[in-house]
Amino acid sequence: MNKIVAQYKKYRTRNRRFIGCMSLLLCVTGGIALMAGAHRTGCREIVDLLLGKDIEMSRQIVLNIRLPRILAAIVTGVVLSLSGTVMQILLRNPLASPYTLGISNAAAFGASCCIVFGGSIAGAVQASAWFAPVAPCLVTLFAFAGSLLGLAVILLIVKARRASVETIVLSGVIINSLFGAGIAVMQYLADNVQLASIVFWNFGDLGRGDWDKIGIMLVVLLPALLYFYFKRWDYKVLASGDDYAQSMGVSPQRSRISGLVIASLCTAVAVSFFGVIAFVGLVVPHIVRKWMGENEEFLLTGSVVFGGMFLLLCDTVARTVVSPIVLPVGILTSFLGVPLFLFLLTRKKGG
Numbered sequence: 001m002n003k004i005v006a007q008y009k010k011y012r013t014r015n016r017r018f019i020g021c022m023s024l025l026l027c028v029t030g031g032i033a034l035m036a037g038a039h040r041t042g043c044r045e046i047v048d049l050l051l052g053k054d055i056e057m058s059r060q061i062v063l064n065i066r067l068p069r070i071l072a073a074i075v076t077g078v079v080l081s082l083s084g085t086v087m088q089i090l091l092r093n094p095l096a097s098p099y100t101l102g103i104s105n106a107a108a109f110g111a112s113c114c115i116v117f118g119g120s121i122a123g124a125v126q127a128s129a130w131f132a133p134v135a136p137c138l139v140t141l142f143a144f145a146g147s148l149l150g151l152a153v154i155l156l157i158v159k160a161r162r163a164s165v166e167t168i169v170l171s172g173v174i175i176n177s178l179f180g181a182g183i184a185v186m187q188y189l190a191d192n193v194q195l196a197s198i199v200f201w202n203f204g205d206l207g208r209g210d211w212d213k214i215g216i217m218l219v220v221l222l223p224a225l226l227y228f229y230f231k232r233w234d235y236k237v238l239a240s241g242d243d244y245a246q247s248m249g250v251s252p253q254r255s256r257i258s259g260l261v262i263a264s265l266c267t268a269v270a271v272s273f274f275g276v277i278a279f280v281g282l283v284v285p286h287i288v289r290k291w292m293g294e295n296e297e298f299l300l301t302g303s304v305v306f307g308g309m310f311l312l313l314c315d316t317v318a319r320t321v322v323s324p325i326v327l328p329v330g331i332l333t334s335f336l337g338v339p340l341f342l343f344l345l346t347r348k349k350g351g
Contacts, residue, residue: 015298018291019305026074026309033070033316034062037323041066072209072273073315073329074308075217077280079270081307082221083263084281085288085300086228089235090256091165097282098267101172102150104278105179107271108202110146112186114139115197139201140272147268150175151261158257168260204277204330206315213273220269224262228300231259236296277311277330279337284310286341 035041041062080098087096098104118138157171183202187195228235234255238245242252267281287310288302311329314336318327 011293011295012298015292015295015302019298019302022302022305022309026305026312029309029312029316030070030074033073033312034066036316036320037061037066068209068211068214069206069315069319070312071214072206072217073312075214075221076206076270076274076277077284077307077309077311078304079217079221079266080277080280080311081284081303082225082228082300083267085285085303086235086259086263087281088285089239089296089299090259091169092239093165093169094286095282096169096172097279098264098271099276099278099281100176101154101169101264102175102177102179103147103264103267104271104276105176105183106150107143107147107268108276109179109182109186110149111139111143111201111272111275112183112190112198113146114142115194115201116186116190143272144268146179147264147271150179151264151268153178155257155261165256168256200328201275202330203328204275204333205328206274206311207319207326208274217269217273220266224266225304227262228259231255232296232300235259239294239296275328275330278334279341280307280311280333283337283341 045062084097087098087101088094090096153175154168154171157174158168183198187198190198234245234250237248237250238252238255245252245255271277284307285299285303288299288306292298292302311333314332315329318329318332321327
């Protein structure tokens, strides 16, 4: 018994060290991201800005361009990683993620509809005194509405067929294909300018980040983090099977549906602001699981920290690797995500 307790304490210590190292690496990556770019900003300039010294160009670049982008990358990485981890835990499926369940494609379809038909919609909105203030963010609103539509379709299918894991996963595959076809239709109907806008929106770009969007995402993310943290023990029980969960007083259907809805809503906000950023919610939970095991308590926390660091690192590379050209981060995550996920799949467990 003492040996088992000692091994468990060693396991917890190792996981805490991993989370601490990832937190430190996140801070280091954030510092590098502040300085990296077409306009090089040294440590002395950053310190001068913190001390309130007036360096106008550096102030504009660091505080109004780079810092919002860095925070947007961290918050979006946290949202996508947390959502992917929760979906994989609840569905007991390693391929579950906001992207594979169709939430991202549904948002892209909503944005595409607004881009193609946005002229007439914007005219009607601006003609109304009540809705005129929302005209500049119509694409974001349509993307959010599209993601909610995708979630609603999945929930309707689940309600009709009972909330089995297989039904939810297959529903996500169907929704993904359906909205992918819808995006293709919008691209066919679009003119050259609209087509370019649709393609660029689908790339996923954190350069759209600003303080207002970050504030909205934090308002959505923080309650979700608290909810999933307090539900971590229910998810641990649920991982052992529905029958065992019911014997422990946990409702599998209620826990699964509520968790998927909250994770999907968080994803919907992120995707509606920054476009489709693939593979983050799919790959990050697998990387963290390789280091920390299946313990939901550490898996959720580790995915949050590592996800923020991972997307920030990808975005920093995307905007500096061919500087002054800034690559959309969604392209880089796809390039990195595919081989990394194949490596994780083919690697022997414990090897």
